[in-house]
Amino acid sequence: MLDDDNGWEPGPVFDEDETDYVLAPPAADTQTSAHDSPKPVYGDLESWLRKHLSQVIRRRFGGSLTWCSQWYRHAEAVSRLNAMWQEWEKAVVEDTMSTWWLYHCDPHLNMLMSKDSGPFMACKPDEHRQLEPLPLADSDPDLWLGTAFSDPRDPAPDAGTDAAVAASRTSSSPD
Structure with missing residues (x-):
């Protein structure tokens, strides 16, 4: 039996196959033409987050991990997730997904989900709590x-x- 003193609670058991999402269309579908820039796989951040990232990333919350279902109310989270999405789109085109995981996804998710220092640190997965902005004194x-x-x-x-x-x-x- 696991020690529940650290806030860990068992997550739901999923019956569905965890691979029921589409990673990305074939490379030919991501191009508009040889002279145009690549067409993004997802049209916006929320589509990518709902249709891709939230389907790929599966975590049990508690202990040192947390999330906020109202992620869009956290400026830092929006900025980090948008950076992750933009880099993911590039990784699809450039076929550099391993680099994306190591240098973009892992560090950003570690910070986002950190119960100790991330933007969701005051939240629970189903409960949003706003943090105060950094205090700043007027400078000379x-x-x-x-x-x-x-x-x-x-x-x-x-x-x-x-x-x-x-x-x-x-x-x-x-x-």
């Missing part, structure tokens, strides 16, 4: 004027300052 606007925060494409980031103008005059004067 002069802090952002340093060269570390200037645009590296700007050839003269300090050209408009009095010190930069004075320095250019002294360096261009004949000796």
Whole structure:
């Protein structure tokens, strides 16, 4: 018998075959023509999540894992899931699914489902709870004027300052 002190509860038993979904249509169906960019397998994030990811990923929640059925109410979750979907679409076309699992799906799902530090940490699979945004104090606007925060494409980031103008005059004067 398993110890229930960590919040683990047995999940439902599935009678259906876990492979009743379509991974992706054949590669020829994902192309519109030789000159066009590939046509996505799924038209939007929710379609991909409902028809693909939620059918592939099966987990028991409790212990260190959680989920929120109202995932769309968590900005971080939407951003991470959208990144996963976009990379999945590329992996289908480029035939790099193993890379997608290792470098996109696994790290994002680990963070999303983490009961300790993920965006669903206050939620239960059937109960949404909103977290507060990160607290931010107002910063000193002069802090952002340093060269570390200037645009590296700007050839003269300090050209408009009095010190930069004075320095250019002294360096261009004949000796």
